[in-house]
Amino acid sequence: MVLPIPALKIAQLRTPIRDKHTLVPERNMYTPMNTSSGCIPDAILFDLDNTLCTFIDAKYAACRAVTDYIGTGDETELFQYFLRPVHSFEDPNHIFDYLKEKGVYTPASADHAARLFEDVKIAHIHPYDGVHDTLRHLASLGIKMAIVTDAGSEQARKRMKKCDIDCYFPVLITPDRSGKRKPDHTPFRMALRELSVTGTIWLVGDSVRREVIPGQELGFVTIYARYGDYFAQNNPECTPDHIIDRFSDLLSITGLHQIRS
Numbered sequence: 001m002v003l004p005i006p007a008l009k010i011a012q013l014r015t016p017i018r019d020k021h022t023l024v025p026e027r028n029m030y031t032p033m034n035t036s037s038g039c040i041p042d043a044i045l046f047d048l049d050n051t052l053c054t055f056i057d058a059k060y061a062a063c064r065a066v067t068d069y070i071g072t073g074d075e076t077e078l079f080q081y082f083l084r085p086v087h088s089f090e091d092p093n094h095i096f097d098y099l100k101e102k103g104v105y106t107p108a109s110a111d112h113a114a115r116l117f118e119d120v121k122i123a124h125i126h127p128y129d130g131v132h133d134t135l136r137h138l139a140s141l142g143i144k145m146a147i148v149t150d151a152g153s154e155q156a157r158k159r160m161k162k163c164d165i166d167c168y169f170p171v172l173i174t175p176d177r178s179g180k181r182k183p184d185h186t187p188f189r190m191a192l193r194e195l196s197v198t199g200t201i202w203l204v205g206d207s208v209r210r211e212v213i214p215g216q217e218l219g220f221v222t223i224y225a226r227y228g229d230y231f232a233q234n235n236p237e238c239t240p241d242h243i244i245d246r247f248s249d250l251l252s253i254t255g256l257h258q259i260r261s
Helices: 007-013 056-070 075-081 093-101 107-123 131-140 153-163 186-195 208-217 247-252
Strands: 043-046 144-148 171-173 201-205 221-225 242-244
Touching (some): 043 186, 056 075, 056 093, 056 107, 075 093, 107 153, 131 247, 144 186, 153 171, 171 186, 201 208, 208 221
Parallel strands (some): 043 144, 043 201, 144 171, 201 221, 221 242
16 A cells, blocks of 8 residues: 555656666655664564565556556556545556546456456566565574565465565465554554564564554564655654665674674
């Protein structure tokens, strides 16, 4: 899920780095509060989208495929529909509304557009560089790991399988399982119960509002994945314990770096 933001700001995010449709997360001026976590974590809770795997780029690619199919509009315009509060961020009704607005809606075209969107989106989802090596190292240290995401179970498992990371996460917490969405504390507490873990907990995510702030409230070591935050201009004031600009930077945090393979 993402917060609704003005159309102008969406356009400003679309700065090319690999091709004209690839997004660059907006930088901010956060300074990490600590330089050391103090000890090896007993468990690490991860967000999924834009933390472990690319998502916004994939969403744009899927929007582009739909607008190419219907022969009108553009991906930025359709993407903005998904930011409306009338439906959840992954609800296909956004696509249906867009087709109706463009005057091209038919039941058959809507069904095809929705399936096309999902197929293209999953095809463009990939793990960030360093994810596999880093997760492998964390697992070798005996650190328990779970994913806490606002994506539904079916969507989350598809992405995890596509990125080949499902083997690292015995616990997956989604809103359809916990009954709550982040920043509510319920999903995080549920993850800890299912991991059967106490002690030092790290929380890694790209959202200050949905991960860093609730993580601090729960007493976790908070790690802000700045590389995945495409909507940093909406962030409330907050100071995470650590900031990483690459996923592999996790291993540079004192405690893990000292015993890195």
